[in-house]
Amino acid sequence: MANLKNSTIESVNISGNLEVLGTISQSSPSLISADYSSNTSYTATGPISHNNSYVESGFNVENSRSRFTVLEEGLYYICWHNISNSGANTTRTRIYVNGSNRSQARGDASGTYSMVTAIHLEYLQPGDYIEMVHTNGTIYMTSQYNDFSIQRIL
Amino acid sequence: MADLQTTTIENTDILNDFEISDNFSRPNLPLICVSKDNGGGCFSSTGPVPFNKVIVDNGTIARSNNNSRFTVPEDGVYFVHFWTIGHNNCGSTGRIYLRVNGSRTSQARSDSSIRYGNAFAYRMFNLSAGDYLDAQLGAGAMYFNFVGYNRFTIYKAL
Numbered sequence: 384m385a386n387l388k389n390s391t392i393e394s395v396n397i398s399g400n401l402e403v404l405g406t407i408s409q410s411s412p413s414l415i416s417a418d419y420s421s422n423t424s425y426t427a428t429g430p431i432s433h434n435n436s437y438v439e440s441g442f443n444v445e446n447s448r449s450r451f452t453v454l455e456e457g458l459y460y461i462c463w464h465n466i467s468n469s470g471a472n473t474t475r476t477r478i479y480v481n482g483s484n485r486s487q488a489r490g491d492a493s494g495t496y497s498m499v500t501a502i503h504l505e506y507l508q509p510g511d512y513i514e515m516v517h518t519n520g521t522i523y524m525t526s527q528y529n530d531f532s533i534q535r536i537l
Numbered sequence: 538m539a540d541l542q543t544t545t546i547e548n549t550d551i552l553n554d555f556e557i558s559d560n561f562s563r564p565n566l567p568l569i570c571v572s573k574d575n576g577g578g579c580f581s582s583t584g585p586v587p588f589n590k591v592i593v594d595n596g597t598i599a600r601s602n603n604n605s606r607f608t609v610p611e612d613g614v615y616f617v618h619f620w621t622i623g624h625n626n627c628g629s630t631g632r633i634y635l636r637v638n639g640s641r642t643s644q645a646r647s648d649s650s651i652r653y654g655n656a657f658a659y660r661m662f663n664l665s666a667g668d669y670l671d672a673q674l675g676a677g678a679m680y681f682n683f684v685g686y687n688r689f690t691i692y693k694a695l
Contacts, residue, residue: 385541390549400560406611407563412695414614416661418643438614438661462659466646496630496648498656527634527644530660534616534694 413441413459413535415451420526424468430479430514435526441535445512451533452512458537459507463488463515464500465522465529474520478503481511492520567597567610568692574684579627581678585671586633590684598691607691608669614695615664619672620657621687623647624680631677635660638668647679661694 417433419425430449443452453459467474467490474490478501488499507513515531522529571588573580580586585605594600599608609615623631623646630649634641635658645656656679662670672689681687 385544386547387544387549388547390546392549392551394553395551395555397557398559400562401557402562402564404565406613409695412614414661414694418660438663464645464657464659491651494648494651494654496646497651497654498646498648500655500657527641527658528646530643530658532616532659532661534661 411441411455413453413455413457413533414438415440415442415444415531415533417448417531418526418529419524422524425517425522425524426520428517428519430516431476431531433531442533450512450514452510453507454509455535456508457506457535459505459513460534460536461486461503461505461513461532462500463502463529463531464498465490465524467491467494467497467499468521468523469493469495470521472520474499474522475518476501476522477516477518479514479516480505480507482514484516490520490522496523564595565597566595566693567613567615569594569598569600569607570688570690571604572684572687572689573681575681577682578680579624579678580674580681581627583674583676585636585673586689588689592688606669606671608667609664609691609693611666611693613664613693614661615670616659616661616692616694617670618657618659618688618690619645620655621645621647622680622682623649623651623654623656624682625650625652627678627680629677631656631679632675633658633679634673634675636671636673637662637664641673641675647677649677653680
């Protein structure tokens with residue numbers, strides 16, 4: 384059995400199975416977890432600027448943390464949840480990729496604590512960008528009520 | 538290019554691509570998925586939810602306090618998901634908090650006016666070995682009617 388210790392390898396191609404018993408670390412993982420707080424009746428339309436960041440690595444973060452540009456090719460898992468506030472209009476928040484709607488969360492205008500969610504999975508290239516866009520209605524936007532997360536899973 | 542059949546690797550950096558043509562397993566990846574089965578109806582006991590159904594548990598994340606507290610074994614970024622269903626018969630709006638070491642973070646709410654209103658929260662956390670997570674019912678009630686109506690999931694994202 385061969386043993387490698389304290390080595391540097393350029394590239395690895397494993398033709399069979401691989402079982403890792405310890406931990407795996409990446410020097411530049413692609414992870415974002417953020418939210419927006421302070422406005423309980425959020426009506427501004429457009430990309431949401433997240434003012435709290437819990438995990439932030441591996442993206443080019445732009446426009447007051449409203450645009451997250453991918454640096455590495457891969458499969459990305461994107462999820463969002465929020466609470467829509469009671470109001471005249473149904474809330475709509477959308478996961479955008481490169482400015483186009485991919486997944487939409489809608490909240491019932493009659494509910495005070497109507498929770499909504501949107502989840503999306505997409506292969507992305509370096510330079511592709513992700514936004515969480517509010518288009519309609521009123522969101523109950525305290526820190527605990529919304530989270531926007533992106534993870535490169537492959 | 539060197540061909541290696543069965544190899545033990547220790548403290549080795551891979552600078553570029555890493556490709557596996559068959560299966561990839563990480564039996565020790567910290568993860569757990571549990572549920573609360575209330576045996577019907579609403580659950581209204583405030584405090585950390587004592588989960589009584591295991592969906593997935595590979596033994597890496599320690600369960601304690603009647604399966605209400607989950608302690609992570611190593612440093613890293615953890616993705617935490619909670620989802621459940623509320624019910625208008627449960628009375629006031631239910632509030633579930635994702636907590637880290639007892640501090641409230643993200644919150645899932647069920648609207649008391651909705652018959653089957655869903656409530657959920659997802660967030661990533663930078664945690665250290667020994668930090669613990671729970672899902673605290675802070676107020677109201679949730680419809681933990683059976684095992685299929687809720688999930689509390691933790692896994693190490695990195």
